[in-house]
Amino acid sequence: MNLANRITIARIFLVPVVMFFLLMHFDFWRFTINGRTTTGSEVIAALVFIIAASTDGLDGYIARKRKTVTNLGKLLDPLADKLLVSAALIALVEMQLVSAWMVIIIISREFAVTGLRSIAAAEGKILAASKIAKLKTVCQIIGIVAIMLNNFPFSYIRFPFDQLMMYVAVIITLISGIDYFVKNKHAIHLDM
Template sequence: MNLANRITLARIFLVPIIMVFLLIKVPFPNIRIEEFSITYNQIIAALIFIIAASTDSLDGYIARKRKLVTNLGKLLDPLADKLLVTAVLISLVEMDKLDAWIVIFIISREFAVTGLRQIALLEGSVLAASKWGKAKTAVQITAIISLLINNFPFNFLDIPFDVIASWLAVIITVYSGFDYFVKNKHVINFAEKTQ
């Protein structure tokens, strides 16, 4: 297994560690700064999430620069992104920081695109992520970080950046899913012909 794929696997292995800090009450004291309140658990989870999310760019860069792009990497990379983002989004619903309908929209898109990729595999091709898919991931990560750190520092300016980022994540997620299906409609045509 090459270095890029190992980094992708490391991103997957960080997911349960983030879950521990978000959902299990590790006995750290709370930080209180005026109206801003955040637990050490959230800070640690946010830092691990940022590290995990940043490996997405790193593994892609290494794979392209060293010519290590593989079909396994093309499959693992979006899977790692989906696991990371989905796990944290569901945790944010559990923590009452995000509405469930937002997560349902995002996860539904991920299931649909994963299904399309599975059909493409039957045809013998691997569908790489599109530029809108990459934009979707970036906006989702931004929204998640903002929610994890209680909208800091925008809460001091009374700017609901976390809400804006969450809505933008939904819009770009839905659009990127639509774009993905339009650009890969040949895969759906193949599936219809083989039935």
């Protein structure tokens, strides 16, 4: 197994670590800003999430640079991204920090695009991630981290950066989903 695939698999294994620290609420230290308390375990979850999310670009870069792109990597990389983001968003809904409708839109788009990619793959075609899809991922990650960190440092000036980023992420998620289907409508054959 090459280095890029090992990094991708490590990202998958970091998902339960993020969930453990995010949902267990260890009280080894805590701080409160504008009425919301953040625990040390939530900060650790955010840091692990950042590390895991940062490996997304790294594994692809290494695979291309070393010319070790594999079918396994093409399968695991988007799966790892979807697991990390979906798990974090679902946990944040459980914690009542993100609205469920936002998460439903984001996860629905991921299922729909994965379905489209599966149809294309069955015909031997690979649908590469577009620039807007990459922007979508960045916005989702920034929004998730901002919420995990209790909107730090924007909470001191009472600017709802975390919520704003989640709205931006939802809008860009919708746009990127539409973009995928419009650009790849040839991959869908409606035989009636």
